[in-house]
Amino acid sequence: MKEYLAQQVRARDQVAARNVVREVLQAKVLASLQRAGAMIPLAFHGGTSLRFLYSINRFSEDLDFALERADRGYDFRAYLRAVRTDFEREGYVLEVKATDRKIVHSAFLRFRGLLHELGLSRHRTETLEIKIEVDTRPPAGAVLETTVVRRHETLQLQHHDRASLLAGKAHAVLQRTYTKGRDLFDLQWYLSDPGWPAPNLVMLNHALAQSGWEGPELDDGNWHAILKQRIDGLDWAKVIDDVSPFVASPAELAILTRDNLSKALTRGHSARPR
Secondary structure, eight states: OOHHHHHTTTTOOHHHHHHHHHHHHHHHHHHHHHTTTTTTEEEEESHHHHHHHOOSSSSEEEEEEEEEOGGGGOOOOHHHHHHHHHHTTTTTEEEEEEEESSSSEEEEEETTTTTHHSSSSOOOTTTEEOOOOOEEEEEOOOOOEEEEEESSEEEEEEEEEEHHHHHHHHHHHHHOOOOOHHHHHHHHHHTTTTTSSSOOHHHHHHHHHTTTSSSSSOOOTHHHHHHHHHHHSSOOHHHHHOOOOOOOOHHHHHOOOHHHHHHHHHHHHHHOOO
């Protein structure tokens, strides 16, 4: 596995190499979770799921899951033990720090010294970190699918369907308390595909209610306009600053503009039947 990592970082600049290393490790974490049975109660969602399931052209940091089938068994600590065992078996030094006392269970997987070992850091103790989050009370209404994908590992992943994934992203755009450019990159990516379904509005409205939304209920006639109003008020310099380290293609980053995203939302609204 480490030899595979070394092959992946060759001929890449520092930023790209670090992104690839994280992604390879994410794939290995997903494989460990799958073998431990986590993909039965959990559904993969969020930005990293877009990378693994649909090859979106941006890297991501965290592995996000929703506990959709609690009746099928769920043991966060056991999953983490399985992940740690698998990595240690291959010679990795892995520190796991976890908390499961809140609604969102989280863990930080810390690989100390790996970047130095791969020639990507001058500091022997620099840590590469992957965060795992599980929402144990996700909003109702998500639709689930299972897909087999091959990205560094062959994985069978249970995940939110396309409409539910867009609903999750729309919720993040509307309710996140800080500017996260990766949300906007993903939203434009969704809207650039004319075959991508509209957001799962049942799930989206449940998610908004959970997070204290004070606006109107979203429906087929208004969700575009409400998202557009939200992005019109963002500091676009912060948007680009956040997402740029995760996008390999300068050309693709260049088309992430407020105007392009606003037009995509307007076109989508106009194209929908009334």
